[in-house]
Amino acid sequence: MRGTLAAGKTTITKGIAQALDITETITSPTFCLISEYEGRLPLYHMDVYRLDGEEDFINLGTEDMLYGDGVCIIEWSEKVAGQLPQNTITITITPQSDGSREITIDNWPYGDL
Numbered sequence: 001m002r003g004t005l006a007a008g009k010t011t012i013t014k015g016i017a018q019a020l021d022i023t024e025t026i027t028s029p030t031f032c033l034i035s036e037y038e039g040r041l042p043l044y045h046m047d048v049y050r051l052d053g054e055e056d057f058i059n060l061g062t063e064d065m066l067y068g069d070g071v072c073i074i075e076w077s078e079k080v081a082g083q084l085p086q087n088t089i090t091i092t093i094t095p096q097s098d099g100s101r102e103i104t105i106d107n108w109p110y111g112d113l
Helices: 011-021 054-059 077-083
Strands: 034-037 042-049 069-073 090-094 101-106
Touching: 011 069, 011 090, 034 077, 054 077, 069 077
Parallel strands: 042 069
Antiparallel strands: 034 042, 090 101
């Protein structure tokens, strides 16, 4: 998921968690890097803002999460784009001057959905 600070990335994650029947409170994983939640499917909420690059991402042990049976939401995913699976869906949130948000969803590298 891509967007500036306070664009709404964690807010969208809360909606996805609700759809997965997760009842725990969803918070931004900025300081813990990865939060795990249990629902109909596991949800792995990652924030890679503070990572120096893809090697740091790999060293977190994310491969099992990326290729497992759960849902991964990665805030600031552009920092680790080279490590993401081909079937990655990218959500970009762009705040507008009127306070609304423009949301773009695409299936990189396959184009807009």
